[in-house]
Each structure stands twice: as structure tokens, then as C-alpha cells.
Amino acid sequence: MQRSERELATAIRRADEASAGRDRAEADGWQNAQLLSLLIQGVTDYAIFMLDRNGRVSTWNSGAERIKGYTAAEIIGAPYARFYEPEDVAAGEPERALATAARDGRYEAEGWRVRKDGGRFWAHIVLHAIHDAAGTLVGYAKVTRDITDRRQAQLELQAAREALFQAQKMEAVGQLTAGIAHDFNNMLAGIIGALDLLRTRLRSGRTDDAVRYADMAIAAAERAAALTARLLAFGRRQPLDIKSVDLNGVLASMQDLLARTMGEGVRVDMACAAGLPAAQTDPHQLENALLNLAINARDAMAGRGTLTLSTGRADPPAGAAGSSEGSFVMLEVADTGCGMSAEVMAKALDPFFTTKPAGQGTGLGLSMVYGFARQSRGHLEIASSVGEGTRIHLFLPATDVPVQAEPAPAADPSRPAPLASRVVLVVEDDDHVRELALDVLRELGITARAAADGPSALGLLRAAGTIDLMLCDIGLAGGMDGRQLADAARALRPELPVLFMTGYAADTAGGDSFGPGTDLIQKPFSVDALSRRLRALLDPSGGAGAE
Numbered sequence: 001m002q003r004s005e006r007e008l009a010t011a012i013r014r015a016d017e018a019s020a021g022r023d024r025a026e027a028d029g030w031q032n033a034q035l036l037s038l039l040i041q042g043v044t045d046y047a048i049f050m051l052d053r054n055g056r057v058s059t060w061n062s063g064a065e066r067i068k069g070y071t072a073a074e075i076i077g078a079p080y081a082r083f084y085e086p087e088d089v090a091a092g093e094p095e096r097a098l099a100t101a102a103r104d105g106r107y108e109a110e111g112w113r114v115r116k117d118g119g120r121f122w123a124h125i126v127l128h129a130i131h132d133a134a135g136t137l138v139g140y141a142k143v144t145r146d147i148t149d150r151r152q153a154q155l156e157l158q159a160a161r162e163a164l165f166q167a168q169k170m171e172a173v174g175q176l177t178a179g180i181a182h183d184f185n186n187m188l189a190g191i192i193g194a195l196d197l198l199r200t201r202l203r204s205g206r207t208d209d210a211v212r213y214a215d216m217a218i219a220a221a222e223r224a225a226a227l228t229a230r231l232l233a234f235g236r237r238q239p240l241d242i243k244s245v246d247l248n249g250v251l252a253s254m255q256d257l258l259a260r261t262m263g264e265g266v267r268v269d270m271a272c273a274a275g276l277p278a279a280q281t282d283p284h285q286l287e288n289a290l291l292n293l294a295i296n297a298r299d300a301m302a303g304r305g306t307l308t309l310s311t312g313r314a315d316p317p318a319g320a321a322g323s324s325e326g327s328f329v330m331l332e333v334a335d336t337g338c339g340m341s342a343e344v345m346a347k348a349l350d351p352f353f354t355t356k357p358a359g360q361g362t363g364l365g366l367s368m369v370y371g372f373a374r375q376s377r378g379h380l381e382i383a384s385s386v387g388e389g390t391r392i393h394l395f396l397p398a399t400d401v402p403v404q405a406e407p408a409p410a411a412d413p414s415r416p417a418p419l420a421s422r423v424v425l426v427v428e429d430d431d432h433v434r435e436l437a438l439d440v441l442r443e444l445g446i447t448a449r450a451a452a453d454g455p456s457a458l459g460l461l462r463a464a465g466t467i468d469l470m471l472c473d474i475g476l477a478g479g480m481d482g483r484q485l486a487d488a489a490r491a492l493r494p495e496l497p498v499l500f501m502t503g504y505a506a507d508t509a510g511g512d513s514f515g516p517g518t519d520l521i522q523k524p525f526s527v528d529a530l531s532r533r534l535r536a537l538l539d540p541s542g543g544a545g546a547e
Helices: 002-042 062-068 086-090 093-104 148-203 210-235 247-262 283-300 342-347 365-375 431-443 454-463 482-492 527-538
Strands: 046-052 106-114 120-131 137-146 243-245 266-271 278-281 305-314 328-335 379-384 390-399 423-427 447-451 469-473 498-502 518-522
Touching (some): 046 062, 062 137, 093 120, 093 137, 148 210, 243 247, 247 305, 278 283, 283 305, 283 365, 283 390, 431 447, 431 527, 454 482, 469 482
Parallel strands (some): 498 518
Antiparallel strands (some): 120 137, 278 390, 305 328, 379 390
């Protein structure tokens, strides 16, 4: 009996201890919940609140009241979509955020949100799905932070970075001026000399070698046009436009320009790896970076030495985005110049640092190339020692996406030419260009009309009968440019095709950028190039491709 009593007493004592433990656990849990609630309520930099399964606000902290302007009494029970802008609500963004959080457990985004007073702020939001012990969705926890000031600072930094990029590009173009002027004089000498010989022979009735002289003049003019286009590409202002780029192709296309930039005392060697994957970068910024690295190398070699450009696959460098082996392509720019000490290398990527004499450099070149590499999710490395030259490695992410090739014009000999008997209105303020365009059109069998400015062209469009297409310079003088003229012409003749001409960089130009029924051709253009563009606009179903 005594044993049974002892056992009962022990069981009772253990039950009391267990009960006390549960009481303590419940008390601790209640205390922790209270502390958590006080903590959340005390946070004022973040809006922290709960939503029910339908997205209605169920709790509200002081940070939410400070950021959004609503008191708890005003907002609890209201749909959280109230914080979105009307266009986001119409697009279903609030529902999409809840659905994503319910599916993935979490949703994170940035965007404009609306306060009680109608003011907007840029918000970083995180939405967590909340489940009960059985795994059933019971609601959402939402955390919102006002990061308007941080976003504004980022935008200002980006604007400053773009301004520095532009300043650096202009510096590079400026350094090319003397060499380019020399090249243009050589090209003009070839053009004028060939045409002068052609004129002399034709005046004397001799036609032998006439075609050869004409071909010489055309070839020299085409080289000049290509050089002008390259300079315009370097100088244009535009954001980074990431696409698949053939690194070897970029080097090949710049070989002549780099040779001119280096001068006669520097030999330019190239070693391009076969089977190289495309790089994921901005081709124009890449060209600009390469030009600046070449200019730095030229200056380091004092005009005499060897510049070696090579490409290859590369492992991801330390500090670069990406981690898989072979996921980068590499461009090496190596010179035989004076090299850099360890102290100079440590500062070489700093903005405005330069070892050049005053007035011969801003110190932006390498820092901007480094910035370009980082923007491309790549990397830049420098290897150098005094007296042994410098090697710069530019790493860029590789991609399996093929480089988009320019479509080749497709001719269909079974289709009749759509140009004969057509009527084209030429609007060009330069007398020589206008007369030449008229002659080219007549050579194609086209009836051509001409105007020197927008008002004159509109007068012809109102008075004339059939006009099948308008060939119009974009940069017209006289208060109405080509785009304005095209809009006014389309008001008179809504179906009128328009082919724009321009001598400026066509970085944003193309048919789609001006609307349907329009296209653009870069000056100077050949008879064949103009013919293809005209056919494409006058006979869209004929399959004539743009050059």
C-alpha cells in the first residue's frame, strides 16, 4: 500500500511539474508575442502589417501609419490594393502579387505606391504567405519601405555616369581628329582625281577606263562614308543596349580605324580565337571601349611599338558576375609601351587619374572602360610592369544566343519591277543632293518631282495628281523638318509611303521607329540601295528586303 501511495505521489508531482511547465511555456509564449507586437509597433521606418486571404488589411503598425498616412481605424478591413496606382490596379498587379506569394511563399518588388493624401512614393515591398499548422493559407505578412530618396540618388548617379561616359567618348573622338582629317584628304584626293580623269577623257571622246575611274571614285567615297558612320557611332549618346555581339567581327570591322589611330609607327596585330561564342554586351560601347584602350596603348608606346589584340574563352575572373567555367569571352589589349608601376596600377581605374601631361587626358578612359565592363556584368583586369608593357583583359559574359545577322536583300526576277511609271516627290534642301536624287530616280524609270522645303512640298501634294511616295530629308531647313512634313503629308494623303534620308547617325532609326509605311536610308547611298528601299515601300508584298 505504501508503495502504491509513493507511486501516486510521484505521478501527481510529475503532473504538477508538467502543468507548471506548460503554464510557464504559455506565459513565455504570451510574453514573446507581446514583445514582438511592441517591436513591430515601435518600428517606424517600415510599414509592417498583415493581410487576410483576400488581401484585406488586418493589422497595422506605426510605421505603416507614418509612411502611408492611414490610421489603423481608417485602413483595417480595406483592400491593400488601395496603396497601388490606378493603372496598376487595372492591370491586376495586386492580385498577381498575392498569387505569386501564395504559390512561391514570397513576393518582392519595387514600384510607385500611393499615400492617403494622394502623394506617391517609391516602395520596396516584400510579401510573405502565412500558413497554419495544417499548411492552410491564412493570410499574408507585408513589409513596405519608402526608398524614394535612395532611388533618386541612384537616378542622379546614373545620370552622372552617363555624362562621364559621354565626356570620355568626346575626348576619344577629339584625339582622332588630326588622323581622320588626314584620311579624309586622302579619300577626297582619290575621289577628285578619279572624277577629274574621267571628265578629261569624256571631254576628249575617250571612254576607255571610264568605268575603272568611276569605280575608283565610288570605292573612295564608300570608305569615307564608312569612316563617317564609325565616328557618328562613337559620338552618339545612348543607354547600354545589351545584345549578342561577335567579338571577332568587331575587331575585324575596326581594324582600319585602329590602324589609322595608332599611326605609322605602331603595328597592329590581331589573334582571334576560332569558334568563339558571342559576347553579351553593347556593341557600340564595346567599340568605344576598344578605341580608348588602343589610344592609351598608343600613348604609352610614344607612337612606336606593337599593339596586339586577341580574343578567347575565359574562366570567370575573380569578382565577376557568373560562376560557370567558360561562361566568359575575353578581349586582350597588349602593348609594348612603358608599362605601369604597382602604385600607378592601383590607381589606374580611379576616375580622373592620369599620368599624361596636363591637357592631354581627363583620366576617364580606363575608369569608363571598367564601368562599361561592370555594367555588362563583366570585369576588367590589368597586368603591367615598368618597361615591359601592359596587358588589359576585358571579360564579357558569353551567350548561346546567336548574333542577329543583317538580312540579305532577296531579288525575285519573276516579279516585274514596281518602279517604272511611279511618281516620287523628292524633298531636299541641298541643291546638289536634290538634283542627284532626281537623276537617280529618272535612271530607275521614275517620274520625279522636287521641292526644297516642307511648305513647297505640301503645296505640290495639294495640287499635284498622283504621287506614289515621298523621298524626304529628315533635317530640312525652313522651320519644318522631315518628320513634321511627313505628318502633314499623311494628313493630306494617309496612305502615302515616306522614305526618309539622313546624314546623321541612324542609331534609333528604322521603319518601325517612324511608323508603318516608312523607312530610312543613310546618306550617302548607292543607286541599288535606293532602288531596294523604294521597291520595299512601293511593293511591300514583293519580298524586297532592306539593305
